[in-house]
Amino acid sequence: MLFTTAPSTRNNMFVVVLSLLFASSLIMTITTTDAFTPVTPTQESTSTTLGMTTDYYKRAAKSTPRGGKPSTPSSKATPRNVLVTGAGGKTGRLVMQKLLSRGLDNYIPMGLVRTKESKEGLEKEGVPSCHITIADITDVNSLEQAMEGKDAVIICTSGTPAPTGEMNAEGRPIFGYPNGQPEQVDWLGQKNTIDAAKAKASSHTHVVVCSSMGGTDPDNMLNTLARNADGTGGNILLWKRKAEKYLIESGLTYTIVHPGGLIDEEGGRRELVVGVDDSQAGTESRVIPRADVAELLVASLEHDSYQNRSFDARSKPEDDTGSTITTDYNQLLVDLPGNTDYTLGKIPE
Numbered sequence: 001m002l003f004t005t006a007p008s009t010r011n012n013m014f015v016v017v018l019s020l021l022f023a024s025s026l027i028m029t030i031t032t033t034d035a036f037t038p039v040t041p042t043q044e045s046t047s048t049t050l051g052m053t054t055d056y057y058k059r060a061a062k063s064t065p066r067g068g069k070p071s072t073p074s075s076k077a078t079p080r081n082v083l084v085t086g087a088g089g090k091t092g093r094l095v096m097q098k099l100l101s102r103g104l105d106n107y108i109p110m111g112l113v114r115t116k117e118s119k120e121g122l123e124k125e126g127v128p129s130c131h132i133t134i135a136d137i138t139d140v141n142s143l144e145q146a147m148e149g150k151d152a153v154i155i156c157t158s159g160t161p162a163p164t165g166e167m168n169a170e171g172r173p174i175f176g177y178p179n180g181q182p183e184q185v186d187w188l189g190q191k192n193t194i195d196a197a198k199a200k201a202s203s204h205t206h207v208v209v210c211s212s213m214g215g216t217d218p219d220n221m222l223n224t225l226a227r228n229a230d231g232t233g234g235n236i237l238l239w240k241r242k243a244e245k246y247l248i249e250s251g252l253t254y255t256i257v258h259p260g261g262l263i264d265e266e267g268g269r270r271e272l273v274v275g276v277d278d279s280q281a282g283t284e285s286r287v288i289p290r291a292d293v294a295e296l297l298v299a300s301l302e303h304d305s306y307q308n309r310s311f312d313a314r315s316k317p318e319d320d321t322g323s324t325i326t327t328d329y330n331q332l333l334v335d336l337p338g339n340t341d342y343t344l345g346k347i348p349e
């Protein structure tokens with residue numbers, strides 16, 4: 001059924017299904033803590049995920065939000081050179097589209113992708129090839145070349161869990177990380193990115209990270225994916241958290257966004273709810289459209305209130321009658337007291 005209804009390739013659909021599984025895992029894990037209550041993968045996540053095409057990304061990035069355009073500061077005198085890692089991924093490509101749509105007098109984005117195929121995919125979506133570079137964040141040389149002279153980097157790389165095709169004793173699918181284990185991608189790769197930013201980017205570099213909610217709970221189900229009996233492997237949220245702490249201690253200007261479950265819905269149609277430490281205050285919803293996360297990541301470069309902040313982000317349902325669509329991205333963070341407490345959870349040695 002999946003492969004007969006979708007216009008895109010089997011590979012694309014495979015990635016879509018994996019994303020849904022990942023989101024479901026996050027939601028299911030989150031529900032095991034006191035702070036979260038059960039959510040089933042719902043109409044909003046399933047319907048849109050299965051309907052996703054590359055056109056979705058163009059529309060999501062460029063559409064005018066129902067509540068009006070997000071407030072963005074006017075053009076700066078000099079455009080900022082921004083490296084977007086994981087630009088071929090589902091959130092990274094939206095960030096690219098958003099930066100480009102703000103105009104080259106504001107941003108000169110460079111999308112870092114790992115393969116020629118990812119580069120071609122972005123080109124098909126309208127990203128000019130001069131704004132795409134091929135590099136691997138586990139390869140310091142290629143990363144440093146890509147980072148040269150950048151004013152900011154938005155990190156959208158991640159290990160991506162995928163079913164191996166095998167089942168465990170309880171009949172549940174076993175997951176692996178075919179594109180790299182979290183220790184390699186989410187810790188060492190991000191560490192390389194932060195080090196390269198320090199060494200090769202401009203003196204005022206700002207590092208923005210797309211991370212994940214759930215980091216306060218070492219037993220979060222996402223951590224158990226691809227974890228071996230001896231405790232090695234997997235632990236994606238632990239390795240992400242280690243990289244976040246490393247960034248904060250680097251002295252670079254930072255913004256760390258922890259989204260809830262990512263869904264492929266239009267952006268700019270919901271009230272966003274920000275918080276810290278996996279709090280469930282403000283809405284029972286556990287999800288947020290990738291397009292809204294991309295807007296938050298770009299807003300991080302545009303408002304002082306995002307500097308040196310680490311926070312969670314979810315959204316109220318689109319049809320929530322009492323909500324007000326978020327347009328003032330600056331105020332969102334001005335109104336948020338505090339930052340993520342990194343003494344909670346666990347940081348691997």
Ligand SMILES: NC(=O)c1ccc[n+]([C@@H]2O[C@H](COP(=O)([O-])OP(=O)(O)OC[C@H]3O[C@@H](n4cnc5c(N)ncnc54)[C@H](OP(=O)(O)O)[C@@H]3O)[C@@H](O)[C@H]2O)c1
Nearest residue numbers: 022023086088089090091114136137157158160179212262
């Ligand atoms: N899915 C969810 O529900 C959910 C919820 C909360 C947070 N998050 C987090 O949100 C972030 C964005 O998620 P997403 O679903 O948009 O990500 P995604 O589509 O899985 O993209 C990840 C990207 O990272 C790239 N990458 C991996 N290893 C690399 C390497 N060594 N060098 C260069 N690039 C590399 C991948 O490239 P290849 O395509 O070449 O492998 C891919 O393009 C991730 O950190 C994710 O963990 C996800």
